[in-house]
Amino acid sequence: MDSPCAICNQREARQLIVRWPGAEQAISHRRLRGACPCSQCRAARLRGGISLVPDDVRVERIEPQGYGVQLLFSDGHERGIYPWAYLRSLG
DSSP states (O other), rough: OOOEEEEEEEEETTTEEEEEETTTEEEEHHHHHHHHOOOHHHHHHTTTTTOOOOOTOEEEEEEESSSSSEEEEESSSSOOOEHHHHHHTTT
């Protein structure tokens, strides 16, 4: 999977804008937090747990990880690393 050309965090709009070659994608911070790929969040979803994500959750920082990005959220959650292919599938 190709990496994006640019990532822009729009805190006020609570969206992550990802510019891929030939396309642009907007993903809400709430959607990103609810789809966290860390092992703890995945296990909860597999058990049928419903993760209630507050409407006002925000991405506070984006940490590049080579094959994707680690997102750090305003609710303190920072375990999820979003591989490029997974990130693209969320939009």
